[in-house]
Amino acid sequence: MVMSSRFDLSFSDQVLDRAREGDRIAQAELFAAYGRSVFGLARRMLGRNELAEDVLQDTFVEVLKGLKDFRGEAPVGMWIRRIAVNKCLMLIRSHWHRYRLPLDGGEEATPAEDWLEAHGGATEVDIDLEKALDALPAEARAVVWLHDVEGYTHVEIARLMQATPSFSKSQLARAYVRMRRWAGGSEEVQTCMSVLNS
Amino acid sequence: MHVSLEQLMSLRDEEPVALEVQEHVRGCEHCARTLNGLASMREGLMHLADPLPSPEAWSRIAAAAEERAAPRRRWYAAAGMALVASVAAALVLVNPALRTSGNKDTATTTVAGMAAAPTDIGQLQAQSRYLERAVLDLNGNADRMPMSADTASTVAELEDRIALVDYEINSASTRDPRNPDLVQLWKQRVDLLQSLAAVRYAQVADRGI
Numbered sequence: 001m002v003m004s005s006r007f008d009l010s011f012s013d014q015v016l017d018r019a020r021e022g023d024r025i026a027q028a029e030l031f032a033a034y035g036r037s038v039f040g041l042a043r044r045m046l047g048r049n050e051l052a053e054d055v056l057q058d059t060f061v062e063v064l065k066g067l068k069d070f071r072g073e074a075p076v077g078m079w080i081r082r083i084a085v086n087k088c089l090m091l092i093r094s095h096w097h098r099y100r101l102p103l104d105g106g107e108e109a110t111p112a113e114d115w116l117e118a119h120g121g122a123t124e125v126d127i128d129l130e131k132a133l134d135a136l137p138a139e140a141r142a143v144v145w146l147h148d149v150e151g152y153t154h155v156e157i158a159r160l161m162q163a164t165p166s167f168s169k170s171q172l173a174r175a176y177v178r179m180r181r182w183a184g185g186s187e188e189v190q191t192c193m194s195v196l197n198s
Numbered sequence: 199m200h201v202s203l204e205q206l207m208s209l210r211d212e213e214p215v216a217l218e219v220q221e222h223v224r225g226c227e228h229c230a231r232t233l234n235g236l237a238s239m240r241e242g243l244m245h246l247a248d249p250l251p252s253p254e255a256w257s258r259i260a261a262a263a264e265e266r267a268a269p270r271r272r273w274y275a276a277a278g279m280a281l282v283a284s285v286a287a288a289l290v291l292v293n294p295a296l297r298t299s300g301n302k303d304t305a306t307t308t309v310a311g312m313a314a315a316p317t318d319i320g321q322l323q324a325q326s327r328y329l330e331r332a333v334l335d336l337n338g339n340a341d342r343m344p345m346s347a348d349t350a351s352t353v354a355e356l357e358d359r360i361a362l363v364d365y366e367i368n369s370a371s372t373r374d375p376r377n378p379d380l381v382q383l384w385k386q387r388v389d390l391l392q393s394l395a396a397v398r399y400a401q402v403a404d405r406g407i
Contacts, residue, residue, distance in 0.1 A: 024260060031256050031259065032256075035251060035256065036248050036250060036251065039249065039251035039255070040248030040249055043248075043249050049249075052249075053255065057258055058358070060263070061259060061262050061263050064263045065266060065267075090361050090365055091361065093368050094360070094361040094364040130246065133246075148243050149244050169204045172207060173202075173207055176207070176236060176239065177203070180235070
Protein backbone atom coordinates (compact mmCIF):
# COMPACT_ATOMS: atom_id res chain seq x y z
CA MET A 1 0.00 0.00 0.00
CA VAL A 2 1.58 3.29 -1.07
CA MET A 3 0.43 6.27 0.94
CA SER A 4 1.48 9.86 0.72
CA SER A 5 2.17 11.58 4.01
CA ARG A 6 1.41 15.21 4.74
CA PHE A 7 5.16 15.57 5.26
CA ASP A 8 6.03 14.27 1.84
CA LEU A 9 6.07 17.57 -0.02
CA SER A 10 9.00 19.20 -1.71
CA PHE A 11 10.79 22.16 -0.19
CA SER A 12 13.15 24.56 -1.94
CA ASP A 13 16.82 23.67 -1.51
CA GLN A 14 17.76 27.33 -1.64
CA VAL A 15 15.41 28.25 1.18
CA LEU A 16 16.65 25.23 3.14
CA ASP A 17 20.25 26.43 2.71
CA ARG A 18 19.28 29.88 3.96
CA ALA A 19 17.48 28.35 6.92
CA ARG A 20 20.61 26.31 7.65
CA GLU A 21 22.66 29.50 7.71
CA GLY A 22 20.36 30.96 10.33
CA ASP A 23 18.12 33.13 8.16
CA ARG A 24 15.01 33.57 10.31
CA ILE A 25 12.73 34.26 7.33
CA ALA A 26 13.78 31.02 5.67
CA GLN A 27 13.29 29.20 8.95
CA ALA A 28 9.81 30.70 9.22
CA GLU A 29 9.11 29.39 5.71
CA LEU A 30 10.15 25.93 6.83
CA PHE A 31 7.77 26.24 9.75
CA ALA A 32 5.00 27.47 7.44
CA ALA A 33 5.50 24.40 5.24
CA TYR A 34 5.56 21.74 7.97
CA GLY A 35 4.40 23.33 11.22
CA ARG A 36 0.76 22.49 10.73
CA SER A 37 1.58 18.90 9.82
CA VAL A 38 3.72 18.50 12.94
CA PHE A 39 0.99 19.98 15.10
CA GLY A 40 -1.64 17.79 13.42
CA LEU A 41 0.44 14.64 13.89
CA ALA A 42 1.11 15.44 17.55
CA ARG A 43 -2.50 16.42 18.21
CA ARG A 44 -3.74 13.15 16.72
CA MET A 45 -1.17 11.02 18.51
CA LEU A 46 -1.43 12.71 21.91
CA GLY A 47 -5.07 13.79 21.92
CA ARG A 48 -4.42 17.17 23.55
CA ASN A 49 -3.73 20.59 22.14
CA GLU A 50 -1.36 21.71 24.88
CA LEU A 51 0.83 18.61 24.49
CA ALA A 52 0.78 19.02 20.72
CA GLU A 53 1.97 22.62 21.15
CA ASP A 54 4.83 21.34 23.32
CA VAL A 55 5.82 18.77 20.70
CA LEU A 56 5.58 21.37 17.94
CA GLN A 57 7.93 23.68 19.79
CA ASP A 58 10.39 20.96 20.81
CA THR A 59 10.43 19.52 17.30
CA PHE A 60 11.19 22.80 15.57
CA VAL A 61 13.76 23.85 18.15
CA GLU A 62 15.51 20.54 17.45
CA VAL A 63 15.07 20.94 13.69
CA LEU A 64 16.59 24.42 13.71
CA LYS A 65 19.44 23.19 15.89
CA GLY A 66 20.06 20.13 13.72
CA LEU A 67 19.70 21.77 10.30
CA LYS A 68 23.43 22.32 9.96
CA ASP A 69 23.97 18.56 10.24
CA PHE A 70 21.05 17.61 7.99
CA ARG A 71 22.60 16.13 4.84
CA GLY A 72 19.44 15.89 2.80
CA GLU A 73 19.64 12.12 2.30
CA ALA A 74 15.90 11.94 3.04
CA PRO A 75 13.35 14.65 2.23
CA VAL A 76 13.41 17.35 4.90
CA GLY A 77 9.72 16.78 5.71
CA MET A 78 10.31 13.12 6.51
CA TRP A 79 13.24 14.05 8.74
CA ILE A 80 11.00 16.52 10.60
CA ARG A 81 8.31 13.86 10.89
CA ARG A 82 10.74 11.40 12.40
CA ILE A 83 11.73 13.92 15.07
CA ALA A 84 8.08 14.72 15.82
CA VAL A 85 7.06 11.05 16.03
CA ASN A 86 9.94 10.28 18.41
CA LYS A 87 8.94 13.17 20.63
CA CYS A 88 5.32 12.01 20.71
CA LEU A 89 6.30 8.44 21.53
CA MET A 90 8.66 9.61 24.23
CA LEU A 91 5.77 11.48 25.82
CA ILE A 92 3.47 8.47 25.56
CA ARG A 93 6.08 6.21 27.19
CA SER A 94 7.05 8.68 29.88
CA HIS A 95 5.88 7.93 33.42
CA TRP A 96 6.00 11.63 34.05
CA HIS A 97 3.61 12.60 31.29
CA ARG A 98 1.21 9.77 31.99
CA TYR A 99 -0.42 12.15 34.44
CA ARG A 100 -1.28 14.39 31.53
CA LEU A 101 -2.16 11.85 28.85
CA PRO A 102 -5.49 10.09 28.49
CA LEU A 103 -3.93 6.64 28.44
CA ASP A 104 -7.17 4.81 29.01
CA GLY A 105 -9.38 6.99 26.89
CA GLY A 106 -11.42 9.96 28.02
CA GLU A 107 -10.53 13.59 28.23
CA GLU A 108 -12.08 16.51 30.01
CA ALA A 109 -15.38 17.51 28.44
CA THR A 110 -15.10 20.27 25.83
CA PRO A 111 -17.98 22.73 25.40
CA ALA A 112 -19.67 22.34 22.00
CA GLU A 113 -18.73 25.82 20.81
CA ASP A 114 -15.05 25.25 21.71
CA TRP A 115 -15.19 21.97 19.90
CA LEU A 116 -16.53 23.51 16.69
CA GLU A 117 -14.08 26.38 16.87
CA ALA A 118 -11.15 24.05 17.50
CA HIS A 119 -12.03 21.92 14.53
CA GLY A 120 -12.46 24.71 12.02
CA GLY A 121 -15.96 23.82 10.84
CA ALA A 122 -15.29 20.17 10.09
CA THR A 123 -18.22 18.06 8.95
CA GLU A 124 -20.29 15.91 11.32
CA VAL A 125 -18.53 12.78 10.07
CA ASP A 126 -15.14 14.34 10.76
CA ILE A 127 -16.22 15.35 14.24
CA ASP A 128 -17.37 11.82 15.05
CA LEU A 129 -14.06 10.38 13.90
CA GLU A 130 -12.18 13.05 15.82
CA LYS A 131 -14.06 12.10 18.96
CA ALA A 132 -13.56 8.42 18.32
CA LEU A 133 -9.82 8.90 17.86
CA ASP A 134 -9.49 11.07 20.96
CA ALA A 135 -11.32 8.47 23.04
CA LEU A 136 -8.71 5.80 22.30
CA PRO A 137 -5.92 4.96 24.74
CA ALA A 138 -2.71 6.81 23.83
CA GLU A 139 -0.80 3.84 22.41
CA ALA A 140 -3.72 2.67 20.30
CA ARG A 141 -4.25 6.16 18.95
CA ALA A 142 -0.58 6.40 18.02
CA VAL A 143 -0.73 3.05 16.19
CA VAL A 144 -3.85 4.08 14.25
CA TRP A 145 -2.38 7.37 13.15
CA LEU A 146 1.06 6.08 12.29
CA HIS A 147 -0.27 3.09 10.36
CA ASP A 148 -3.41 4.36 8.68
CA VAL A 149 -2.49 7.95 7.98
CA GLU A 150 1.28 8.21 7.99
CA GLY A 151 1.76 4.86 6.27
CA TYR A 152 4.15 3.22 8.73
CA THR A 153 4.20 -0.59 8.53
CA HIS A 154 3.52 -2.75 11.57
CA VAL A 155 7.18 -3.72 11.61
CA GLU A 156 8.24 -0.06 11.71
CA ILE A 157 5.71 0.74 14.43
CA ALA A 158 6.88 -2.26 16.44
CA ARG A 159 10.45 -1.00 16.23
CA LEU A 160 9.44 2.52 17.28
CA MET A 161 7.31 1.31 20.17
CA GLN A 162 9.69 -1.44 21.22
CA ALA A 163 6.98 -4.03 20.75
CA THR A 164 6.15 -6.78 18.26
CA PRO A 165 4.35 -6.41 14.93
CA SER A 166 1.53 -8.52 16.42
CA PHE A 167 1.12 -5.93 19.17
CA SER A 168 0.76 -3.23 16.55
CA LYS A 169 -1.73 -5.30 14.56
CA SER A 170 -3.90 -6.14 17.52
CA GLN A 171 -3.82 -2.54 18.80
CA LEU A 172 -5.03 -1.41 15.38
CA ALA A 173 -7.83 -3.97 15.20
CA ARG A 174 -9.06 -3.25 18.72
CA ALA A 175 -8.86 0.48 18.11
CA TYR A 176 -11.08 0.10 15.05
CA VAL A 177 -13.72 -1.72 17.07
CA ARG A 178 -13.69 1.06 19.69
CA MET A 179 -13.74 3.82 17.10
CA ARG A 180 -16.61 2.20 15.31
CA ARG A 181 -18.62 2.25 18.53
CA TRP A 182 -17.69 5.86 19.23
CA ALA A 183 -18.40 7.00 15.70
CA GLY A 184 -21.90 5.66 16.16
CA GLY A 185 -21.78 3.02 13.43
CA SER A 186 -25.06 1.21 13.00
CA GLU A 187 -23.28 -2.14 13.01
CA GLU A 188 -20.53 -3.55 15.13
CA VAL A 189 -17.26 -4.33 13.39
CA GLN A 190 -17.54 -8.08 13.20
CA THR A 191 -16.12 -10.81 11.14
CA CYS A 192 -18.15 -13.91 10.50
CA MET A 193 -15.95 -15.53 13.15
CA SER A 194 -17.22 -13.18 15.84
CA VAL A 195 -20.80 -13.65 14.64
CA LEU A 196 -20.44 -17.41 14.94
CA ASN A 197 -18.86 -17.13 18.38
CA SER A 198 -21.56 -14.83 19.77
CA MET B 199 -12.36 -21.45 8.14
CA HIS B 200 -13.15 -17.98 9.46
CA VAL B 201 -11.17 -14.79 9.26
CA SER B 202 -10.11 -12.40 12.00
CA LEU B 203 -10.32 -8.62 11.98
CA GLU B 204 -6.51 -8.49 11.77
CA GLN B 205 -6.64 -10.59 8.61
CA LEU B 206 -9.29 -8.33 7.11
CA MET B 207 -7.15 -5.32 7.89
CA SER B 208 -4.14 -6.95 6.25
CA LEU B 209 -6.29 -7.54 3.21
CA ARG B 210 -7.43 -3.92 3.23
CA ASP B 211 -3.82 -2.74 3.53
CA GLU B 212 -2.66 -4.99 0.69
CA GLU B 213 -0.35 -6.92 2.96
CA PRO B 214 0.37 -10.58 2.25
CA VAL B 215 -2.67 -12.64 3.21
CA ALA B 216 -3.25 -16.38 2.82
CA LEU B 217 -5.08 -17.33 -0.37
CA GLU B 218 -7.89 -19.03 1.55
CA VAL B 219 -8.57 -15.79 3.45
CA GLN B 220 -8.94 -13.91 0.18
CA GLU B 221 -11.23 -16.61 -1.19
CA HIS B 222 -13.32 -16.63 1.96
CA VAL B 223 -13.87 -12.88 1.87
CA ARG B 224 -14.87 -13.04 -1.79
CA GLY B 225 -17.60 -15.49 -0.90
CA CYS B 226 -18.72 -14.06 2.46
CA GLU B 227 -21.01 -11.06 2.26
CA HIS B 228 -20.57 -10.17 5.93
CA CYS B 229 -16.77 -10.10 5.79
CA ALA B 230 -16.82 -8.20 2.49
CA ARG B 231 -19.05 -5.54 4.05
CA THR B 232 -16.79 -5.30 7.09
CA LEU B 233 -13.79 -4.94 4.79
CA ASN B 234 -15.50 -2.02 3.04
CA GLY B 235 -16.31 -0.46 6.42
CA LEU B 236 -12.67 -0.71 7.49
CA ALA B 237 -11.55 0.90 4.24
CA SER B 238 -13.98 3.80 4.58
CA MET B 239 -12.94 4.45 8.15
CA ARG B 240 -9.32 4.66 7.06
CA GLU B 241 -10.36 7.03 4.26
CA GLY B 242 -12.15 9.17 6.83
CA LEU B 243 -9.06 9.32 9.03
CA MET B 244 -6.83 10.24 6.11
CA HIS B 245 -9.10 13.11 5.21
CA LEU B 246 -9.36 14.64 8.66
CA ALA B 247 -8.13 18.20 8.37
CA ASP B 248 -4.99 19.07 10.33
CA PRO B 249 -5.89 21.33 13.24
CA LEU B 250 -4.12 24.68 13.41
CA PRO B 251 -1.46 25.46 16.00
CA SER B 252 -1.79 28.70 17.97
CA PRO B 253 -0.87 31.84 16.00
CA GLU B 254 1.98 32.60 18.42
CA ALA B 255 3.60 29.20 17.87
CA TRP B 256 6.32 30.42 15.52
CA SER B 257 7.34 33.40 17.66
CA ARG B 258 7.61 31.08 20.68
CA ILE B 259 9.73 28.63 18.70
CA ALA B 260 12.01 31.36 17.36
CA ALA B 261 12.48 32.72 20.90
CA ALA B 262 13.15 29.24 22.30
CA ALA B 263 15.63 28.48 19.50
CA GLU B 264 17.48 31.70 20.24
CA GLU B 265 17.49 30.92 23.93
CA ARG B 266 19.00 27.51 23.22
CA ALA B 267 21.63 28.97 20.95
CA ALA B 268 22.75 31.43 23.64
CA PRO B 269 25.38 30.18 26.09
CA ARG B 270 23.54 28.41 28.85
CA ARG B 271 23.76 29.46 32.40
CA ARG B 272 25.31 26.75 34.44
CA TRP B 273 22.66 27.31 37.07
CA TYR B 274 22.85 23.79 38.31
CA ALA B 275 26.56 23.98 39.05
CA ALA B 276 26.01 26.79 41.50
CA ALA B 277 22.83 25.50 43.02
CA GLY B 278 24.48 23.08 45.46
CA MET B 279 23.18 23.21 48.99
CA ALA B 280 20.69 25.97 48.20
CA LEU B 281 18.89 23.49 46.00
CA VAL B 282 18.58 20.95 48.78
CA ALA B 283 17.32 23.66 51.12
CA SER B 284 14.77 24.80 48.53
CA VAL B 285 13.54 21.27 48.02
CA ALA B 286 13.14 20.81 51.74
CA ALA B 287 11.21 24.06 51.94
CA ALA B 288 9.12 23.09 48.91
CA LEU B 289 8.20 19.78 50.41
CA VAL B 290 7.10 21.47 53.61
CA LEU B 291 5.21 24.08 51.61
CA VAL B 292 3.24 21.61 49.54
CA ASN B 293 2.37 19.38 52.44
CA PRO B 294 0.42 21.49 54.94
CA ALA B 295 0.55 18.63 57.45
CA LEU B 296 4.30 19.11 57.70
CA ARG B 297 3.92 22.79 58.54
CA THR B 298 2.08 22.29 61.83
CA SER B 299 4.26 22.35 64.92
CA GLY B 300 2.90 19.00 66.06
CA ASN B 301 4.35 17.41 62.96
CA LYS B 302 7.74 19.05 63.17
CA ASP B 303 9.48 15.77 63.83
CA THR B 304 7.75 14.18 60.88
CA ALA B 305 8.90 17.01 58.62
CA THR B 306 12.45 16.72 59.79
CA THR B 307 12.41 12.97 59.37
CA THR B 308 10.90 13.20 55.90
CA VAL B 309 13.35 15.77 54.64
CA ALA B 310 16.28 13.98 56.25
CA GLY B 311 15.02 10.78 54.61
CA MET B 312 15.00 12.53 51.24
CA ALA B 313 18.56 13.72 51.67
CA ALA B 314 19.84 10.29 52.72
CA ALA B 315 20.08 9.14 49.07
CA PRO B 316 18.75 5.59 49.35
CA THR B 317 20.25 2.93 47.14
CA ASP B 318 17.30 0.54 47.28
CA ILE B 319 15.18 0.73 44.15
CA GLY B 320 11.90 0.53 46.08
CA GLN B 321 12.92 3.49 48.23
CA LEU B 322 13.99 5.44 45.17
CA GLN B 323 10.66 4.77 43.49
CA ALA B 324 8.78 5.89 46.62
CA GLN B 325 10.91 9.02 46.79
CA SER B 326 10.28 9.65 43.14
CA ARG B 327 6.50 9.32 43.60
CA TYR B 328 6.60 11.66 46.58
CA LEU B 329 8.57 14.30 44.68
CA GLU B 330 6.32 13.95 41.67
CA ARG B 331 3.27 14.68 43.78
CA ALA B 332 5.08 17.66 45.31
CA VAL B 333 5.99 19.01 41.87
CA LEU B 334 2.45 18.52 40.60
CA ASP B 335 1.09 20.49 43.56
CA LEU B 336 3.63 23.25 42.96
CA ASN B 337 2.85 23.28 39.25
CA GLY B 338 -0.77 24.14 40.06
CA ASN B 339 0.38 27.47 41.52
CA ALA B 340 3.42 28.08 39.36
CA ASP B 341 1.59 27.61 36.05
CA ARG B 342 -0.72 30.51 36.84
CA MET B 343 2.21 32.91 37.08
CA PRO B 344 4.25 34.71 34.49
CA MET B 345 7.51 32.86 33.92
CA SER B 346 10.83 34.30 32.79
CA ALA B 347 12.38 32.82 29.65
CA ASP B 348 15.23 31.44 31.81
CA THR B 349 12.85 29.64 34.14
CA ALA B 350 10.73 28.35 31.26
CA SER B 351 13.83 26.99 29.56
CA THR B 352 15.08 25.38 32.78
CA VAL B 353 11.69 23.78 33.48
CA ALA B 354 11.45 22.53 29.90
CA GLU B 355 14.97 21.13 30.02
CA LEU B 356 14.35 19.34 33.30
CA GLU B 357 11.06 17.91 32.04
CA ASP B 358 12.77 16.75 28.84
CA ARG B 359 15.50 15.08 30.85
CA ILE B 360 12.94 13.38 33.09
CA ALA B 361 11.13 12.13 29.97
CA LEU B 362 14.42 10.80 28.64
CA VAL B 363 15.25 9.03 31.90
CA ASP B 364 11.71 7.56 31.90
CA TYR B 365 12.34 6.26 28.43
CA GLU B 366 15.59 4.67 29.57
CA ILE B 367 13.89 3.16 32.63
CA ASN B 368 11.19 1.70 30.42
CA SER B 369 13.72 0.25 27.99
CA ALA B 370 15.98 -1.13 30.72
CA SER B 371 13.14 -2.72 32.68
CA THR B 372 11.61 -4.21 29.53
CA ARG B 373 14.91 -5.88 28.71
CA ASP B 374 15.49 -7.10 32.27
CA PRO B 375 13.47 -6.05 35.34
CA ARG B 376 16.56 -6.75 37.49
CA ASN B 377 18.87 -4.66 35.37
CA PRO B 378 21.46 -3.13 37.75
CA ASP B 379 21.41 0.13 35.73
CA LEU B 380 17.90 0.74 36.99
CA VAL B 381 19.11 1.92 40.41
CA GLN B 382 21.28 4.56 38.78
CA LEU B 383 18.44 5.63 36.50
CA TRP B 384 15.99 5.97 39.37
CA LYS B 385 18.61 8.02 41.26
CA GLN B 386 18.88 10.32 38.26
CA ARG B 387 15.11 10.64 38.16
CA VAL B 388 14.97 11.59 41.84
CA ASP B 389 17.77 14.16 41.36
CA LEU B 390 16.00 15.73 38.41
CA LEU B 391 12.70 15.86 40.28
CA GLN B 392 14.43 17.53 43.21
CA SER B 393 15.85 20.15 40.88
CA LEU B 394 12.46 20.67 39.27
CA ALA B 395 10.79 21.00 42.67
CA ALA B 396 13.40 23.60 43.65
CA VAL B 397 12.84 25.64 40.50
CA ARG B 398 9.07 25.48 40.86
CA TYR B 399 9.29 26.37 44.54
CA ALA B 400 11.54 29.35 43.81
CA GLN B 401 8.99 30.53 41.28
CA VAL B 402 6.13 30.31 43.77
CA ALA B 403 8.16 31.76 46.65
CA ASP B 404 9.17 34.79 44.56
CA ARG B 405 5.50 35.66 44.26
CA GLY B 406 4.87 35.19 47.94
CA ILE B 407 2.48 32.27 47.64
